[in-house]
Amino acid sequence: MTVTLKAWSANAGNALGRFLQSTSGKIGLFLAIAIILLALLAPVLHPYDPSTDRNYLTRLKPPSAQHWWGTDGLGRDVLILVWYGLRTSLSVGLVSVLLGLTIGVLLGLVAGYFRGWLETAIGWLTDILLAFPSILLAIAVVTITGPSLPSVMIAVGVVQVPIFIRLTRSMVLSLREQEFVQTVIAFGATPARIIFRHILPASLAPIVVQATLSIGTATLEAAGLGFLGLGAQPPTPELGTMLSDAFKNGYSLSAPWTVLFPGLMITLMVLAFNLLGDGLRDALDPREGY
Incomplete structure (x- = not known):
């Protein structure tokens, strides 16, 4: 156990050192932390009630000292x-x-370890989900469940499931043939113990990297659903919905700030988590081989 802890500490130290050498990773981490803090502190720094926030006397005002980013x-x-x-x-x-990570990783673990008909069935499911463009699959799910914020979460989560299934399955197929797994099997460990105590921990690095990258993708897909009117419903503020309202009402030219700032925030969020994911990839797998 002591040797294992020392090895883990050494690997963690090496990974941290490689991450600190990654400029993109440090920029992404800074931006991601700033975005998360802004989101968490919003109700504390500026309580807001979207159902009562409107003033027709100040509509479509350009950026000023009173309204830094203008009004809609x-x-x-x-x-x-x-x-x-x-x-x-x-x-x-x-x-x-x-949601996508939890379901995808569990299905990938089952498919990669048990093989047989389970792998075939899960493989078919993965192929079916990947056969549709992600935004069309998300639209189909929202259409079935009805436009709402929880529906968007489910729809975008479903889109992420096959990505994690494929990644996890490939990791399991590689790891189950490794000597340390074969040794545990020889000692009579149960499949559940082998999967969750040995294979899953060894697969965490690429899963964490993919999860980080997927946050940016999921944010973009959620904004796309909001732009189509299938996301958060008024009066809940949502970046994609703000863009949709601005374009539908013809404000993109007469009041470009109503499009510019929501678009910039979406871009910043996607950029932050993509840069962070790149930094984590370089730190956790310097060979970039998965």
């Missing part, structure tokens, strides 16, 4: 809307990736 067609402060829209989009990204 209902007289709402765009900065506050983007701030709380960031909170909504981040929640969707985190919950949907957690």
Whole structure:
């Protein structure tokens, strides 16, 4: 046990050192932390009630000292809307990736370890899900469940499932032939113990990297559903919905700030988690071989 802990500590130290050498990783980490803190502190720093936030006397005002990012067609402060829209989009990204990761990893573990008809059935499911473009699959799920924030989380989570199935299955197929796994099998360990105590921990590095990258993808897909009117419903602020309202009402040219700032925030969120994922990939797998 002592040797294992020492080896783990050494690997963790090496990974941290490689991460600190990654410029993209450090930038992504800084941006991701800033985004998460802004989302968490929003109700504390500026309590907000979207159902009462409107002032028709100040509609479509350009950026000024009173409204730094201007106002929208209902007289709402765009900065506050983007701030709380960031909170909504981040929640969707985190919950949907957690959902897709949980289901995908479990199915990938089962398919890779037990093989046989289970692997075939899960492989068919994966192929069916991957046969559809991700946004079309998400639209189909939301259409069935009805437009709402929980529906978006489920839809985007379903899109992430086959990604984690394939990744986990490939890791399990490689690891189950390794000497340390064969040794545990020879000692008569149960499949559950082998999977969750030995194979899964050894597979965490690529899973963590993929989860980080998937947060950016999930955020973009959630914004796309919001733009199509299938995401969070009014008056809940959401970045994709803000873009949709601006384009539908013709504000993109007459009041470009109603499009510019929500679009920039979506871009910043995707960039942050992509850079963080790249940094984690370089740190956890310097060969970049998975």
